[in-house]
Amino acid sequence: MDSENYRRYQAAMVSTYYPDISFLDHVVMPDGTEQSYGSDILTLLHSGKVFVVNSRKRNGLILFKRYHAEFAGPGAAVGGNYDSDCERVLPIGNLSLLTPESYEDRQKAYLIRRQWIRLIKQITENPLPQQRVQKILDQFEQYFPPEMVALMPDIAFALLVGVLPQTVGIVRRLGNELGGRFK
16 A cells, blocks of 8 residues: 555544543433433442342343443342442333342342343344344343333443444434334
8 A cells, every 4th residue: 555545544534432431421312301320320339239120120220331331131130349330320111129138139130130241242243233233222122112212322222232322323213214124
């Protein structure tokens, strides 16, 4: 490659790296309303105690870490040392956190949390960003009402599956415009 083409290539590169996700103090939801993240829930998670997302309800938490997000669905453990690096949370559904009654309940909750992490990991192994987004949207729409999923911010899905928020927006828009899903 000659130096002129190399310089042209360098000039065309655009950085999309976000070194700090402090913009997650609040998000603008797709319907235009602003939503702040549950600081009470975050305080609870940082207390050092372990809680379990109620497995008898369709609820969960998206836990925003520095560079990614994790989903803790029904039955999953949250809090304790495991989530001490959590910066923000987004409750999904009518969140209900329980205190594990025994050591065995706590162990079971940690295993369920690991299963939720493995599910997201399987989605992120797809090399195509659009397909990762579509798969995570499909998974959430299977478990939560589609209207609820539609109100969730693009950044939440982006940080779950390692894509740019713009990619989530494009996949959502294409799915709506085409009357089907982006496959």
